[in-house]
Amino acid sequence: MSCHTHEDNSPVIQGDGLIYKNLITEQTGAVNGFMLGVTEYYLEEYKTIGVHEFQEGFYVVEGEGMAKIGDEEFYIRPGASFIAAKGIPHSIKKAPGSGSVKVVWIHGAV
Numbered sequence: 001m002s003c004h005t006h007e008d009n010s011p012v013i014q015g016d017g018l019i020y021k022n023l024i025t026e027q028t029g030a031v032n033g034f035m036l037g038v039t040e041y042y043l044e045e046y047k048t049i050g051v052h053e054f055q056e057g058f059y060v061v062e063g064e065g066m067a068k069i070g071d072e073e074f075y076i077r078p079g080a081s082f083i084a085a086k087g088i089p090h091s092i093k094k095a096p097g098s099g100s101v102k103v104v105w106i107h108g109a110v
Contacts, residue, residue, distance in 0.1 A: 003029045007038060017043035035107040039092075040100040041065065046091040050084065054107045057083045058092075063101035065094040076101065086110045 005028055010021040020039035024030050033054055038061075046068060050056065058067070060080040067076045069083075069090045076082070076092070084090035094101045 010037075015039075015048050017041065017047040033107060033109045036104065038102060038104050040102045041092045041094055042100045043093055044096050046093050049089050049091050051087060051089050052084075052107070053086060053110075055083060055086055055110055056090070057081065057106045057108070059104045061102050061104055062099070063094055064098050065092060065101040067092050 005023055007021055007023060010023055013020050013022070018039055018041045020037055022035060022037045024034070024036040030036075041063075058081060060076045060078050062078060064075070064077045066073055067080075067082060067090070070088045074082075092101055092103065
């Protein structure tokens with residue numbers, strides 16, 4: 001088991017208006033449901049809604065858009081960070097006319 005990886009070596013997973021890569025998982029030594037990955041969102045509307053049994057933190061590295069956590073909607077750009085608590089619906093969309101929004105995300109046990 002290797003404790004390191006690089007985004008270029010991680011498989012791309014397609015979603016509805018997004019692509020993501022799992023970077024740190026059980027295969028790289030994570031335990032208790034911890035995961036880290038990157039996702040790029042390409043749509044100008046909320047499409048993929050996440051609801052999980054764990055908390056999920058986000059850090060925006062590229063692009064501009066909006067995030068919706070529960071009933072709260074807010075503007076995001078590089079440097080923004082936010083968290084979705086266990087069981088709270090959340091989604092991200094890019095700003096009209098902009099490129100994709102790329103975020104680093106972290107799953108953590110509650």
